[in-house]
Amino acid sequence: xxxxxxxxxxxxxxxxxxxxxxxxxxxxxxxxxxxxxxxxxxxxxxxxxxxxxxxxxxxxxxxxxxxxxxxxxxxxxxxxxxxxxxxxxxxxxxxxxxxxxxxxxxxxxxxxxxxxxxxxxxxxxxxxxxxxxxxxxxxxxxxxxxxxxxxxxxxxxxxxxxxxxxxxxxxxxxxxxxxxxxxxxxxxxxxxxxxxxxxxxxxxxxxxxxxxxxxxxxxxxxxxxxxxxxxxxxxxxxxxxxxxxxxxxxxxxxxxxxxxxxxxxxxxxxxxxxxxxxxxxxxxxxxxxxxxxxxxxxxxxxxxxxxxxxxxxxxx
Amino acid sequence: xxxxxxxxxxxxxxxxxxxxxxxxxxxxxxxxxxxxxxxxxxxxxxxxxxxxxxxxxxxxxxxxxxxxxxxxxxxxxxxxxxxxxxxxxxxxxxxxxxxxxxxxxxxxxxxxxxxxxxxxxxxxxxxxxxxxxxxxxxxxxxxxxxxxxxxxxxxxxxxxxxxxxxxxxxxxxxxxxxxxxxxxxxxxxxxxxxxxxxxxxxxxxxxxxxxxxxxxxxxxxxxxxxxxxxxxxxxxxxxxxxxxxxxxxxxxxxxxxxxxxxxxxxxxxxxxxxxxxxxxxxxxxxxxxxxxxxxxxxxxxxxxxxxxxxxxxxx
Numbered sequence: 001x002x003x004x005x006x007x008x009x010x011x012x013x014x015x016x017x018x019x020x021x022x023x024x025x026x027x028x029x030x031x032x033x034x035x036x037x038x039x040x041x042x043x044x045x046x047x048x049x050x051x052x053x054x055x056x057x058x059x060x061x062x063x064x065x066x067x068x069x070x071x072x073x074x075x076x077x078x079x080x081x082x083x084x085x086x087x088x089x090x091x092x093x094x095x096x097x098x099x100x101x102x103x104x105x106x107x108x109x110x111x112x113x114x115x116x117x118x119x120x121x122x123x124x125x126x127x128x129x130x131x132x133x134x135x136x137x138x139x140x141x142x143x144x145x146x147x148x149x150x151x152x153x154x155x156x157x158x159x160x161x162x163x164x165x166x167x168x169x170x171x172x173x174x175x176x177x178x179x180x181x182x183x184x185x186x187x188x189x190x191x192x193x194x195x196x197x198x199x200x201x202x203x204x205x206x207x208x209x210x211x212x213x214x215x216x217x218x219x220x221x222x223x224x225x226x227x228x229x230x231x232x233x234x235x236x237x238x239x240x241x242x243x244x245x246x247x248x249x250x251x252x253x254x255x256x257x258x259x260x261x262x263x264x265x266x267x268x269x270x271x272x273x274x275x276x277x278x279x280x281x282x283x284x285x286x287x288x289x290x291x292x293x294x295x296x297x298x299x300x301x302x303x304x305x306x307x308x309x310x311x312x313x314x315x316x
Numbered sequence: 317x318x319x320x321x322x323x324x325x326x327x328x329x330x331x332x333x334x335x336x337x338x339x340x341x342x343x344x345x346x347x348x349x350x351x352x353x354x355x356x357x358x359x360x361x362x363x364x365x366x367x368x369x370x371x372x373x374x375x376x377x378x379x380x381x382x383x384x385x386x387x388x389x390x391x392x393x394x395x396x397x398x399x400x401x402x403x404x405x406x407x408x409x410x411x412x413x414x415x416x417x418x419x420x421x422x423x424x425x426x427x428x429x430x431x432x433x434x435x436x437x438x439x440x441x442x443x444x445x446x447x448x449x450x451x452x453x454x455x456x457x458x459x460x461x462x463x464x465x466x467x468x469x470x471x472x473x474x475x476x477x478x479x480x481x482x483x484x485x486x487x488x489x490x491x492x493x494x495x496x497x498x499x500x501x502x503x504x505x506x507x508x509x510x511x512x513x514x515x516x517x518x519x520x521x522x523x524x525x526x527x528x529x530x531x532x533x534x535x536x537x538x539x540x541x542x543x544x545x546x547x548x549x550x551x552x553x554x555x556x557x558x559x560x561x562x563x564x565x566x567x568x569x570x571x572x573x574x575x576x577x578x579x580x581x582x583x584x585x586x587x588x589x590x591x592x593x594x595x596x597x598x599x600x601x602x603x604x605x606x607x608x609x610x611x612x613x614x615x616x617x618x619x620x621x622x623x624x625x626x627x628x629x630x631x
Contacts, residue, residue: 017433017435018435021433024435031445032444033470038456041462053473128353131349135349140346151353154357158611161368161608164590164604165367168600169364184356187356187360188356188359191353191356220342252568269458270573278462283462287459306514309513309559
């Protein structure tokens with residue numbers, strides 16, 4: 001049997017499997033090279049990171065992480081020698097480059113902003129989304145299809161087009177560059193995903209459960225709270241993770257609408273510079289810290305991924 | 317106790333009346349549940365949209381809020397439709413959308429088809445392949461600038477190693493010919509898994525018995541692929557294409573970080589033009605008009621998308 005066999009009565013031959021497996025593994029390995037390179041670069045010294053030819057084997061260093069979390073100033077050797085003994089590993093590393101640590105960098109506050117905004121907006125979007133999804137799933141809502149389409153269509157607006165009036169509106173309301181403003185905006189973007197995904201999950205819960213609960217004397221609200229919600233937990237968790245990933249990764253709104261106090265990590269990371277250009281080990285360190293939570297979530301979510309990326313249109 | 321009595325009474329009465337007896341009516345509850353979402357979207361999406369429509373008829377500039385706003389009628393729209401630069405940006409966008417989607421569909425479908433051979437460990441390798449699409453396009457796209465760096469960048473090094481071109485000459489981001497492709501490569505790297513995942517679902521939805529029947533009829537493998545596999549997976553492929561089409565029409569993050577629209581304006585897609593007009597030249601009225609035009613275009617695409625989506629669902 002040749003490789004062109006699709007499904008067949010007989011399972012694909014071992015030869016076909018071998019060739020398919022080899023190609024897939026080769027693709028997978030090549031496609032994660034950029035990510036491995038980010039990880040490797042985060043442990044290089046700045047000279048190693050820009051060596052030619054690119055260094056695959058190198059002496060690991062945490063200088064990139066030191067630079068990510070600090071700002072440094074150049075000093076004369078006399079000045080550095082006059083200082084006391086270094087207070088830590090980072091201090092020592094920095095001094096070898098004739099610099100001293102001047103203070104913490106903005107990375108940590110930006111990272112905390114990302115956490116606050118991502119979790120805040122996810123909570124709001126999932127809360128509103130669950131209620132609406134239940135409403136659409138269980139009740140005859142007039143114009144339900146039009147409303148659902150309206151909810152989804154808001155997701156299709158180009159972010160820059162939305163950003164122009166939002167920018168003006170937030171300026172009037174004093175919401176520019178605030179976490180609250182970003183949470184509201186991300187909630188509005190994510191709620192469409194939440195409604196569509198959760199409607200799918202709630203549709204799958206048989207109505208009989210609630211009807212039985214209501215015959216037992218529960219009100220509709222109690223039945224929703226005690227029978228539907230517990231059964232929708234997996235769906236709600238998956239939806240929450242999708243919302244979280246969107247808000248965490250979002251760049252366009254954050255870059256245009258935040259500049260200081262509420263800036264999140266994605267617009268901040270590209271601006272990390274050292275002396276004479278981009279400090280790639282520090283950028284790589286920031287990128288690594290930023291990506292690790294998403295990697296964990298992707299692995300947790302792998303069974304629900306398909307549903308999430310198609311707004312619930314395709315379920316396995 | 318009271319509830320039970322009410323409920324007993326409710327069951328004895330006709331449905332519409334019964335609903336009223338149980339406290340909040342279902343209709344009331346439905347609106348109570350749905351209205352917060354609708355209100356939020358009205359406030360954050362629809363109100364600003366109408367504001368933008370209003371601004372699109374004016375010469376308002378966001379950096380001069382105190383200036384008298386003049387009503388220009390349709391002048392902004394007329395200028396945009398006659399503006400050479402806007403048409404070039406639209407062409408650039410179309411070029412990106414076409415190539416990214418073509419590459420992602422061909423590679424994605426092939427990968428899905430290979431994974432469907434179900435070799436040992438296919439689930440693990442599928443998860444590995446899926447990783448890039450979950451990451452932030454901005455943060456990862458930014459790092460690709462480093463990979464593209466002439467000489468020291470890994471990508472340039474590999475290219476010069478394979479082709480023999482001197483490493484300092486592999487200038488992906490600053491070469492007018494190559495810059496668009498540098499973005500297409502990153503986008504394809506990132507989003508091929510997306511198309512693959514949807515295609516895989518399509519392939520897995522084809523019932524085994526159809527192949528068994530084809531086998532009985534001695535249909536060749538080639539024939540089976542063209543008359544069973546491809547047509548039956550087609551709605552899924554279309555779904556993936558439409559989704560990517562809409563997303564890439566809005567493409568901003570990666571372009572902004574990799575090339576910023578340059579060199580010159582060779583990679584200036586519609587979103588970048590919009591950003592330059594709105595947030596650098598501060599031509600708020602003019603850019604609002606452009607935003608509205610883009611929105612109408614995307615809305616049209618979205619309509620097609622939802623129709624296709626319903627078709628897929630009916631299967």
